[in-house]
Amino acid sequence: MRAEDQFHLGLVVQDFEGTLAEFSAAFGYEWCAEIGGAVPLSLPIGNVVLDISCAYSRTVPRLEIVRRIPGTLWEPVAGGGVHHVGYWSDDIAADAAELARQGFVIEASREGTGGAPFAFLRGPSGLLVELVDRVARPGLEKLWAHGGGDA
Numbered sequence: 001m002r003a004e005d006q007f008h009l010g011l012v013v014q015d016f017e018g019t020l021a022e023f024s025a026a027f028g029y030e031w032c033a034e035i036g037g038a039v040p041l042s043l044p045i046g047n048v049v050l051d052i053s054c055a056y057s058r059t060v061p062r063l064e065i066v067r068r069i070p071g072t073l074w075e076p077v078a079g080g081g082v083h084h085v086g087y088w089s090d091d092i093a094a095d096a097a098e099l100a101r102q103g104f105v106i107e108a109s110r111e112g113t114g115g116a117p118f119a120f121l122r123g124p125s126g127l128l129v130e131l132v133d134r135v136a137r138p139g140l141e142k143l144w145a146h147g148g149g150d151a
Contacts, residue, residue, distance in 0.1 A: 001089065001095050001131075005087045005089070006086065007087065008056065008061075009061070009062070009086070010066055010083045010130060011063060011065055011076075011082060011083055012067075012074050012075060012076050012077070012083040013065055013066070013076055016065060019065050023057070023065075028059065029057045029059045030057065030147070031057055031058065031065075031147070032055055032058055032143050033055070033147060033148050034055045035055070035056075036051065036052050036067075039110060041110055043107070043108050044106075050069055051069070052067075052069065053066070053067045054067065056140070058147050062144070064086065073128075084120065085128070085129055086130040086132055087129060088133075088137060089132060090133075092117045092118065096109070099121050099123070099129065100121070103123065103124040104121040104123045104129065105122050106119055106120070107121065107128070108120040116133040116136035118132045118133065118136075
């Protein structure tokens with residue numbers, strides 16, 4: 001992985017619609033349609049299915065605003081900070097293994113059933129990184145270009 005593979009900052013928020021409106025009014029952000037649904041995940045406690053939904057900004061730098069899911073990894077950061085930093089990955093397993101060698105711990109992953117593989121890993125400093133399989137890039141780029149929810 002390289003620094004240039006970073007493609008979004010993720011914010012998990014309490015007030016989804018309010019946050020979109022706030023960033024639009026304050027910074028001129030434009031938003032794509034909300035996307036999401038039931039996502040099968042592997043967590044340290046076992047396999048679960050969570051209803052995850054988000055909206056990406058069409059505006060760059062790219063933001064991902066995520067609806068909170070109480071009692072999970074997808075809770076807002078105290079004080080409204082960045083929840084995670086998203087990076088493209090050509091090989092989720094290899095990149096996750098390299099990060100694990102550097103002290104990162106996997107907190108959630110999807111193997112690719114029902115969508116592109118991804119993994120969330122927490123670093124020794126507390127930073128949460130999302131690795132997203134680069135196979136998702138064309139669909140997300142289509143979404144970002146057109147703003148609709150049909151990517």
